[in-house]
Amino acid sequence: MIHQYKNNGFNIVLDVNSGAIHVVDDTTYDVIALYEKHDKEGIVCKLKDRYPERLIEECYEEVKELADSQQLFTEDEYENYIMDFKKRPTVVKALCLHIAHDCNLACRYCFAEEGEYHGRRDLMSFEVGKAALDFLIANSGSRRNLEVDFFGGEPLMNFQVVKDLVAYGREQEKIHDKNFRFTLTTNGVLLNDDVMEFANREMANVVLSIDGRKSVHDYMRPFRNGKGSYDLIVPKFQKFAESRNQDRYYVRGTFTHHNLDFADDVLHLADLGFQQISVEPVVAPADMDYAIREEDLETLFHEYDKLAAEMVQRKKEGKDFNFFHFMIDLEGGPCVAKRLSGCGSGTEYLAVTPWGDLYPCHQFVGNEEFKMGTVFEGVRNTELRDEFKCCNVYAKEKCRNCFAKFYCSGGCAANSYNFHGSINDAYDIGCELQKKRIECAIMIKAAMAE
Template sequence: MIHCFTVHGARLVLDAHSQSLHEVDGLAWEILTGEFSGRPETVRVLQERYPAAEIEGALGEIEILRRQGLLFAPDPHPDYQPPPPEVKALCLYVSHHCNLACRYCFARAGRPDTVRKLMPSGVARRAVDLLISESGARRHVEIDFFGGEPLLNFPVVRDTIRYARERGEAAGKRVGFTVTTNGLLLTPEVRRFLLKNKVNVVLSLDGRPEAHDRWRRTPGGGGSHREVLPKIREYVREWEACRGSRGYYYVRGTFTRHNLDFAEDFRYLVEQGFHNVSLEPVVAPQDEEYALRERDLPRVRAEYERLATVYLEAFQADARVRFFHFEIDLDAGPCLPKRLSGCGAGHAYLAVDADGGLFPCHQFVGQSRFWLGDVFSGVARTDLVDAFRQTHVYTKKECSDCWAKFFCSGGCHAHAFLENGSIRHPSWLGCATMRHRLECALYVQARISEITGSKS
């Protein structure tokens, strides 16, 4: 399966199954975008515009790549069977409360009508015990602290990290940690702890003040950018100055239909000194006025192409700059289950609410139909676990013949359910957005290879 596309005039051909990317000339493009078979009539048509020797040479090169498995490669996993359930990561919903009231927040944390609850240390510790016992022979496991605002429950975050390290060492496992925070509670004490303990930190900042303040508001209704930015900047400054091992950080923003010029938000964040940036499209029901709609897709596509240009300019000025969704490794990508099943929600990755309830991921927390069990008694809904485990790119009709399947891994289950009422049918809008973002990412990787190659 090959996918032919252009970005900024570059003719690119991806072999989906071998994940080989080729930039081709006009002749090869005409051959590959047609019904290539090497038949005599194909050659006769091309001879009207190209010399016979050039056509023969191009066909020969294509045939060599085919024999090398770099073009028209067969599907490498047609009989894929997912591995048995094995928990590799937990998302601990340590706070159902937030010190902001972001209008697009799916958790509705921080709003007056939301139940405010913090996870007790005992629940968090039982979650750690569950992770250790259900991760089998896996040596590396992960715990994400989420909310709401998880740093509202910092004592439990701190205790859980210490407890998990002890339990992990005793079991021969290494535990990694990630905190997603709006930054308001990044006090000197918290910053020191996160850096010392090599905790990965995702920092929520939507970009320019007007884009951020439109949605990320205080409970009183005011904007939060003025207070958040210096706290995040200080954390990143200390991260940059940290010597020795440390976790990673990403400044993560959300864009809606009200800032479809989100390349400017990327530019703004880089100008603030942030090297690691992510901008995600909002996930929301179509009746929300900020939700992306089908009619927004042409602008979104154009903006990702503009973002590719802005990103390459930033990368050439400072090679440390990273945009999360342009980071594609064509040579050594994710492991097989991750390529085919994504995050592993519902069978390899579980979320834990403040009371210890288990759910497929943080976006399903609170939905009774997706309750899986609890940290005290373990998983009760093995049927639901198996339904998630058996949902992968080969069981999704829309995915099995899609060129992007090994990059997007079938998309987000929660987004699929939100749009279609089924985890087996991915979001059409999400897929359309993802595919063009991937095209831009592949274009960026091709250009970075040129840039870094020219410097070596």
């Protein structure tokens, strides 16, 4: 399978199964488009009105050489591999600790209902958090590196327990020969010098929530009294990013139907001095006024193209920044299992509520159908776990013939379920945006290689 497209003056050809990427001239591009269904004479006949016959023949031979060397039109070798996934032992390597089912903001698009997650407000106790870390260690097998994300709601509303759990984790590292990678997601309202000092010492990564321009951010992320939060958090975030040497953090925003010109929000964040940026499309029911709609897609495609071109220009000027969705590894990349099955939700990665219930990920929390067990008793719903084990690009008809499948790994299971009632489907708008982001990411790599 190959995927061909043009972007920012580049003719790009992706061989999906090998991952090989070719930047080619117009003649070669058109020869490749005809190669599988026509022989050399047929291709010459179809293209001779556009290009000299000798040039077409030379390009044909070059394409044939690439195909013979397994760099074009390669066969899919992965489908049989995926059949063994259900048999693999389950090793838990990451937990999302809902340290606080409460929040001090009232974000309009919040899937967590201001931190309540379709339930009640609560803060995780040290005892529950301790049991969660013990569960992770006990179910991690021989894996040494483990990840724990402090999430909410707003985790800094329960900061003392965060500190106590990190201290407990550091003690357990020595006992069990494990290495904890702690991360934190915060809206910044309670961020202060003490939190920054602690995070810089203990947190491998910190996600700072901000949507972009002041008008955009304050509209979607106000306090409960309606007042905006932009002016309070921006100076804190700038100070924090500098204290981490512009590394090991992301400013993370959400764009909606109300700011389809989101590239301006990304560039606004870059102009504020942030070098690690992620701004993602909202995922919401179609009846919400801020939801992304199918008719918005062409506008959003243009925004991604505009952003990618601007990033190329800024990099050449020495003013570059990282945009999370354009970061792509074309050489090593994730392992085969990760490329085929994604984030590992429901198997390797689980979410923990303040009272210790286990769910496949934070987006399933509150849906009792997806409760998997508790940190005290372990995973009891093994049938659901096996269903998540088998959630992969070959279990999804929409993914099988999609060029992006080995980059997005089939997309988000929660989004699939929320829009289609099955974890083995795909959220269509999200798919289209993901494919565009991958195209832009590859173009940026091509531009930087010049």
